Amino acid sequence: MGRELTRKEKAAIRSLVVKWCANYDREYGCLPLECECYMFGKCWTGSFCRYFREAVLPLDPALEAALLTEGPRPDFKLCPVCGGAVAPDRRQAYCSEACALKAHRRQQREYMRKKRGRTVDN
Structure with missing residues (x-):
């Protein structure tokens, strides 16, 4: 069961994608999908872009732990x-x-x- 992302988590995801994602282009968005990056619209934990989860998310261990561990929301x-x-x-x-x-x-x-x-x- 997923939980809703906090405002800080959404901002951290956005900054990671913009800075480190090889599939992201400022002009075109997500190059394989030819639309806005899927991770920008994320509101809940659960399914993530596979490239983001495997290559970009490990660059921020604290965010990775918060997003991938099961349990209550961080503010609970x-x-x-x-x-x-x-x-x-x-x-x-x-x-x-x-x-x-x-x-x-x-x-x-x-x-x-x-x-x-x-x-x-x-």
Whole structure:
């Protein structure tokens, strides 16, 4: 499942294509397709131009890692219990009610251990 590209990622793709892609010409666009470069219109991760993916994208390792790895969007937070995606726009700390309940139980267990004078053995 692909995710939407961020504005920074789109700008980085455009600059890589303009500077390093052998198939790109400022006047004609993409030479094999004889139209505008396919990568300029990309809005989602997923399918990329094969030449771009194999020859141009490795020139920017950070962008390559961001585009080719599976997982949540870069601006999403990770759930501290299971590692799932948590939307950044709310005060939500966990990805689901089950994770929130599990974390609450863990916090209560640690609180009661401290209250009784025991130490945590983790």
